[in-house]
Amino acid sequence: MIKEAVIVGAGLGSRLRGTLENRPKGFLELNNEYIVEMSVKKLISHGIERIIIGTGHCSEWYERLAERYPAIDLIHNERYAETGSMGTLEVCATKVTGDILLLESDLLYDSIALHTLINDPHPNVVLGSGFTQSGDEVYIAVDDNQEVSIISKHLDEVGEPFAELVGISKLSYNTLMAMCAFAAKHHADVPKMEYEAAIVGAQKAGEHLFVRKVEYLTWREIDDANHLALALEHTLPRVLENELLRGVRREVLLNPGPATTTDSVKQAQVVADICPREEEFGNMMRWICDELTAFVGSTDEYETVLFAGSGTLADEVMISSCVPKDGKLLIINNGSYGARMATIAGVYNLNFGVFESSTYQPLDLNALTKVLDKGFYTHLAAVYHETTTGLMNPIPEIGRLCHDRGIVTIIDTVSAFAAIDIDMKRDHIDFMASTSNKNIQGMAGACFVFCNRKELEKLKNEPMRTYYMNL
Structure with missing residues (x-):
C-alpha cells in the first residue's frame, strides 16, 4: 500500500x-x-x-x-x-x-x-x-x-x-x-x-x-x-x-452508530481480492492490530485480537473467554449494554452478580467499593459509555479500585474508544472491546478486543466455552 x-x-x-x-x-x-x-x-x-x-x-x-x-x-x-x-x-x-x-x-x-x-x-x-x-x-x-x-x-x-x-x-x-x-x-x-x-x-x-x-x-x-x-x-x-x-450519495445518520463514513473510507474497500491464507493478509492483520493497540498502550504489554462481528460479539468474546471456571464476575448495570453483558453471562452459566445503578445518575463509587471489599469477585465488567443514555462511567476510578484488590477488569468501550483518552495501563483496564464503526468511523463488520498480555496468557489453559469467539 x-x-x-x-x-x-x-x-x-x-x-x-x-x-x-x-x-x-x-x-x-x-x-x-x-x-x-x-x-x-x-x-x-x-x-x-x-x-x-x-x-x-x-x-x-x-x-x-x-x-x-x-x-x-x-x-x-x-x-x-x-x-x-x-x-x-x-x-x-x-x-x-x-x-x-x-x-x-x-x-x-x-x-x-x-x-x-x-x-x-x-x-x-x-x-x-x-x-x-x-x-x-x-x-x-x-x-x-x-x-x-x-x-x-x-x-x-x-x-x-x-x-x-x-x-x-x-x-x-x-x-x-x-x-x-x-x-x-x-x-x-x-x-x-x-x-x-x-x-x-x-x-x-x-x-x-x-x-x-x-x-x-x-x-x-x-x-x-x-x-x-x-x-x-x-x-x-x-x-x-x-x-x-x-461521489457516493451521503446520508447523515442520526443514530449513535454506525457512524457516517466518508467517501475515502468507502473507496478504501475497493481493492484487489486478497487470499486470507497468504502472507500478505497476515501482515495486514498484524498491522491493523498493532495500529489499534498503539491508541491505548504499548504493543509489548498489550495485544489486539480481531473478530468479524458487532460490539455485542466483542462483549461476548470477553465475557465467555476472560472469566475462568473458578472466577466470579461482578457486572455493573446502569443501561442497556450493562444489562446485555449480564444476559451473556447468564447464557454461559457463569458465576456472576450484578451491581445495579441508575441509568441517568452518576455511579455511587462508595457503594461499589463496599461490594468489592467483601472479596467475592475476581472479575468486574462495565460499560465505559452507555450508548443508549450517554451516561459515562468513571472507569479510571473503577479500574484503580479493582487493581488495588486484584480484580481483573473487562470494559465495553464501544462508544468510548477513539473519543475518550484511554490508556489501559494508567486506567487499569485488562480487557476492553470496541468496533470499527463508531468513533474511528470505519465500516461496520469488524470488532476487536484489547488484552493485557499477562492476563491473556493466564487464560490459555482454561477450557474453551466457544470456538471462534475464544480469545
Whole structure:
C-alpha cells in the first residue's frame, strides 16, 4: 500500500508572474481553492498518510498550508533557484521511507489519475494521456514493453510519441534512489535537471518504468496565462463534474452508530481480492492490530485480537473467554449494554452478580467499593459509555479500585474508544472491546478486543466455552 506522496513545489512560476503575485505556482486559486490544496485533499482521500512537499520560492505559503493539514511534511530546497525539479526531488527523497506517488504542484487533474496509478500492478508507473495540444507538451516514447524510452518536449527527439506526460507517477523506493543516483552523477554538467530526465536515466540504468496511458484523462498543467484560461474554461468544469458523478450519495445518520463514513473510507474497500491464507493478509492483520493497540498502550504489554462481528460479539468474546471456571464476575448495570453483558453471562452459566445503578445518575463509587471489599469477585465488567443514555462511567476510578484488590477488569468501550483518552495501563483496564464503526468511523463488520498480555496468557489453559469467539 502506498502511504507517501511527494509534491515538488519549489518552482518560481516565472511565466505567471502577473497572476501569482509573489506566491508559488501551486497557489493558483481556482474555484476559491488553491490547486495544490486540491491535490492534497485528493491524495488524503486516496489513503495517502504523509505528503512530503519540497518548497522553494515563497515557502511561507506552504508553511501556512501545512498548519491546516497534519499529513503535510515540508522540506525546503535551499538551492531552488539553481536547481530543477530533480534537485527538489533529491531533497525530498531524504524524507521518503517507501514507495511514493510523485506529483508536480501546478496540476489540475481528475482524481481518477490517482486511482489508476495506485491500482496498476506495476511497481513503477509514469502516467500519460492523449495529446492536449496545450502548446507546452512533454511527450513520452516507449519501448516494446511499454516502458519509458524518451521523455522530451521536442518531437524530433521523441519520434512517434506514445503519450503526453501528465506529471503524476508511481515510483518504488528503489527506483527513486536510482533517479537520485543518476542526478548526483550529473550535478556538474546538468545542474538544473528536471525529474523526467532522471526517470529516463533510471530506466537506462536497469529500472523498469511502465507508461500507463489514459487517453481521455481530464487534466491541465498551468504554466502560463493561456493554460490558466483553458483550465478555468474547460478543465475545471470537467474535473468537478467527473468527480461529482463518482461521489457516493451521503446520508447523515442520526443514530449513535454506525457512524457516517466518508467517501475515502468507502473507496478504501475497493481493492484487489486478497487470499486470507497468504502472507500478505497476515501482515495486514498484524498491522491493523498493532495500529489499534498503539491508541491505548504499548504493543509489548498489550495485544489486539480481531473478530468479524458487532460490539455485542466483542462483549461476548470477553465475557465467555476472560472469566475462568473458578472466577466470579461482578457486572455493573446502569443501561442497556450493562444489562446485555449480564444476559451473556447468564447464557454461559457463569458465576456472576450484578451491581445495579441508575441509568441517568452518576455511579455511587462508595457503594461499589463496599461490594468489592467483601472479596467475592475476581472479575468486574462495565460499560465505559452507555450508548443508549450517554451516561459515562468513571472507569479510571473503577479500574484503580479493582487493581488495588486484584480484580481483573473487562470494559465495553464501544462508544468510548477513539473519543475518550484511554490508556489501559494508567486506567487499569485488562480487557476492553470496541468496533470499527463508531468513533474511528470505519465500516461496520469488524470488532476487536484489547488484552493485557499477562492476563491473556493466564487464560490459555482454561477450557474453551466457544470456538471462534475464544480469545
